[in-house]
Amino acid sequence: MFKKTLSYPHLVWMVLFVIAPMFLIFLYAFTVTDDGGTLSFTLENFAKFFEPMYIKILFNSVWIAFLSVVFCIILGYPAAKIIADRDRRRIAMGKKATGLLMLFVMPMWMNVMLRLYAWLTILQPDGVLNSFLSLLGLPKLDIMYTQTAVVLGTVYDFIPFMIMPIYSVLIKIDDSVIEAAQDLGANKTRVFWKVILPLSMPGVVSGITMVFLPALTSFYISDFFSGGQFMLIGNLIEKNFKNPVGRNFGSALSIILMIFAFLSMHVMKIFNKSNRQMDMY
Amino acid sequence: MKKIVSLILCVALVCTIAVFAGGCSSKTKLFVYNVGDYIHPDVVGMFEEENPDIKVVYEMFDSVEEMYMKVSNATSPYDVVIPSDYMLEQMIDEGLLNKINYDNIPNYANIDPNMRNLAFDPTNEYTVPYMWGTIGILYNKTMVDDEVTDWDILWNEKYKGNIFMLNQERDMVSVALKKCGYSMNSDNEAELAEAEAALKExxxxxxxxxxxxxxDNMINGNAALAVVWSGDAYFCIEQNPDLAYAIPAEGSNLWFDCMAIPTTSTHQAEAEKFIDFMSRSDIAKLNAEYIGYSTANSAARDLLPDEIKNDALRYPELNEEFMSKMEIFAYNKSRNAKLTDIWTRVLNS
Incomplete structure (x- = not known):
């Protein structure tokens, strides 16, 4: 009983900020308003999406999100492993964990626009990166306002969400499991591939979910790093919503994106189960 | 006990939501809604000092579309809003603005007669002009050796990879329409298609x-040419003297930001008092100096330093020849949707 009453504020919150907006989005997506202001049911908002251009935008978004996830794993897994190994050693010796993880989390406390503008200073033609490259006698790079820049920005912004779940799984792996593998004659490489990696998969999978979905829907990163030339589905939704007459199409796009996100969650879940790991979400 | 706990939590939640509706002061609250960084920081305080019974709640928006959403959904009791021309026209059209009693705004006499009865408010019932300006080409004199006289320079192969455009469908389609020799407000399918092709090219x-x-990019010399609003152009030129601004000969857009009272207002008299205060020459001068845009207030303009008030780009002579080339954006609901689609196609070409 106590639990039930305590949930009322949460319920009010859910109705106001989850159910009501969802209802409005569905309402807009399946209707058009004519000049007289009357609503009528239609599927044309969805039909519009199937023009090749919009399919291409969705495909681009998925591709960018996919690349970002891949780079986040390549960069994030070793980082998480190194930090976790150090912390495990210190904890085993009865000391406090290092603050290294904090270094990855700290930039997130800064305003996102500030962080993005810093990249402009780094990547612009006469920026920090090119001054450095020319100092070394290397050719200049012009990557601001390209697809590379968008992936770079996405990876930069979301990598803490990959490192944290992997770290939190790695830190909890029981030492005795590793010792057992070593006792049975496994060398370091074998221990990693056969024991640590499979045990850390739930962390990787939840990292993928935490990077892939935001990367798929974000709009400010692609807007900023591509100079508007590379429209992703998030930008398309934003653009349509800012225009009062585009609300219906924008809502339809949001629903399509939600279905897409839902499907990818599901795929991830199946993948996770097939690994015989515990369910992380 | 449990019920009480949950009740308290409920109340706390509702309070959090209601917090922006304000505390419980006896002063009249005047809600002013303006674009970010578009007022001298001291002006609101000066108004409150002169009118001790009014407390100004000053809020800022990023885009006029955001302002429109809030006013049309009546989410907050805004008393004064400062949007641009086409949005004012749309709001008048949709009945979202209250008529202003100009008898309560004696300082309206300071407004330049050229800036009254404009296309979006032809009978002058709803708006008091605040700032105005043009759209034009900002260029770096060290990187551009041609003379910048018309929009065609933005299509010159020589400057490939050196051109910045605004990510604003209305403004960019207008530029392309003007380049092709049509009206910026054209709703003709063939003309729009031609403009779209030009933008794709x-x-x-x-x-x-x-x-x-x-x-930032223009100040740092990262590009040769950019389409900008005049106000931003002056700002950039101040930071980097290599830059210059030109209004193309084919003509361009003339824009106005005006003060208006939305129907969400509950304090019409105080709102008019605020608009009158903002139109007072010394206050309008402070704002014009701080923002750096061209003020619509002639009395304030007279108070500005000579090099600014006589600057031909900031204050072009509004003679017939100039006015015949310049166009004010008109509101057209069905066209808005077309522009969004055109712009999506251009960016994805």
Whole structure:
């Protein structure tokens, strides 16, 4: 009983900020308003999406999100492993964990626009990166306002969400499991591939979910790093919503994106189960 | 006990939501809603000092579309809003603005007669002009050796990868329409298609379509040419003297930001008092100096330093020849949707 009453504020919150907006989005997506202001049911908002251009935008978004996830794993897994190994050693010796993880989390406390503008200073033609490259006698790079820049920005912004779940799984792996593998004659490489990696998969999978979905829907990163030339589905939704007459199409796009996100969650879940790991979400 | 706990939590939740509706002061609250960084920081305080019974709640929006959403959904009791021309026209059209009693605004006499009865408010019932300006080309004199006289220079292969465009469908389609020799407000399918083709053709030359970042890029010399609003152009030129601004000969857009009272207002008299205060010459001068845009207030303009008030780009002579080339954006609901689609196609070409 106590639990039930305590949930009322949460319920009010859910109705106001989850159910009501969802209802409005569905309402807009399946209707058009004519000049007289009357609503009528239609599927044309969805039909519009199937023009090749919009399919291409969705495909681009998925591709960018996919690349970002891949780079986040390549960069994030070793980082998480190194930090976790150090912390495990210190904890085993009865000391406090290092603050290294904090270094990855700290930039997130800064305003996102500030962080993005810093990249402009780094990547612009006469920026920090090119001054450095020319100092070394290397050719200049012009990557601001390209697809590379968008992936770079996405990876930069979301990598803490990959490192944290992997770290939190790695830190909890029981030492005795590793010792057992070593006792049975496994060398370091074998221990990693056969024991640590499979045990850390739930962390990787939840990292993928935490990077892939935001990367798929974000709009400010692609807007900023591509100079508007590379429209992703998030930008398309934003653009349509800012225009009062585009609300219906924008809502339809949001629903399509939600279905897409839902499907990818599901795929991830199946993948996770097939690994015989515990369910992380 | 449990019920009480949950009740308290409920109340706390509702309070959090209601917090922006204000505390419980006896002063009249005047809600002013303006674009960010578009007022001298001391002006609101000066108004409150002169009118001790009014407390100004000053809020800022990023885009007029955001303002429109809030006013049309009546989410907050805004008393004064400062949007641009086409949005004012749309709001008048949709009945979202209250008529202003100009008898309560004696300082309206300071407003330049050229800026009254404009297309979006032809009978002058709803708006008091605040700032105005043009759209034009900001260019770096060290990087551009041609003379910048018309829009065609933005289609010149020589400047490939050196051109910045605004990421604003209305403004960019207008530029293309003007380049092709049509009206900026054209709703003709063939003319719009021609403008779209021109923009697609240009897209390979464009470095990026941005908003505010254009200013940084131009100041840092990252590009030769950019389409900007006049106000931003003066700001950039102040920071980097290599830059110059030109209004193309084919003509361009003339824009106005005006003060208006939305129907969400509950304090019409106080709102008019605020608008009158903002139109007072000394206050309008403070704002014009701080923002750097061209003020619509002639009395305030007279108080500005000579080099600013006589600057031909900031205050072009509004003679017939100039006015015949310049156009004010008109509101057209069905066209808005077309523009969004055109712009999506251009960016994805």
């Amino acid at each position: 240009q897209s390979s030359l464009v470095k990026a379509y941005c908003g505010d970042e254009i200013k």
